[in-house]
Amino acid sequence: MFFQPYKGERPLPHDPFKAIVAPRPIGWISVLDGQGRVNLSPYSFFNAISTKPPLIMFSSEGMKDAISFVAESGEFVCNLATWDLRHEMNLTSAPLPRGESEFGFAGLETAPSQLVKAPRVKRSPAALECKLADIVTLKSHDGQPVDRYMAIGEVIGIYIDDDYITKDGLFDIVKARTIARCGYADYAEVASVFSITRPPGG
DSSP states (O other): OOOOGGGTOOOSSSOOHHHHSOOEEOEEEEEEOTTSOEEEEEESSEEEEEETTEEEEEEEESSOHHHHHHHHHSEEEEEOOBGGGHHHHHHTTSOOOTTOOHHHHHTOOEEOOSSSSSOEETTOSEEEEEEEEEEEEEEOTTSOEEEEEEEEEEEEEEEEOGGGBOTTSOBOHHHHTBEEEOSTTOEEEOOOOOOOOOOTTO
16 A cells, blocks of 8 residues: 555545554643643654753644743643553643643642743653743645644753662663553553664764
C-alpha cells in the first residue's frame, strides 16, 4: 500500500500516521497566562531537540490555551507523564473553558516551581522548568502557514523526586513507568530498557 496524504488520499478507515510515528513522549505542559490562570494539558507532539542549550518543544494543533498562555507568560513546565498518573493525564486533555484549572478537574495537586511561576504536578517524579525561546507557526511543504504552532523552551531547571534516582546517579525511567503516546487510543509504558554501546565517535 502507498498513498499520498497531502492529496487527500485516505485508503484506511483510520489515519495510521500517529501509529507509525510511535511511541511519542508526552509533554504534560503546565503554564500560567498573564492573569495567573493555570492550564495543564498533554501533548504527544513533543520532544527534546537540543542539549546545549537544553531545548524542548511541543506542538499544538490549533491555538489552544497552552500555546496562548505560554505566549503571554513566556514560561512553562513539562511534567513527566507516568503509568500511575495515566488517568489524570488523560483527564487534562478535556476541552475545559479557558481559565478553568485542569489540576482541579483531574484531582491533581500543584507544587511550586523553583524558577518559573507555573506550578508543576506534585505527584510527577520529574519536571522541566522552561523559559520560552520561540513560538513557530508551522508551514506545509509549499510554504503555506497552517494552524499549527510549536513552542520551543529552554530548560532552566530540572526537578527529580529523589526516590527515582538510582545509587549510580541515574534517573530510573523504569521505576517511574514513563508512558508514551502511540496511535489511535493506544499508549506504551516503559517497563524495561536495554543498552547498546555506540561505536567510537558515535
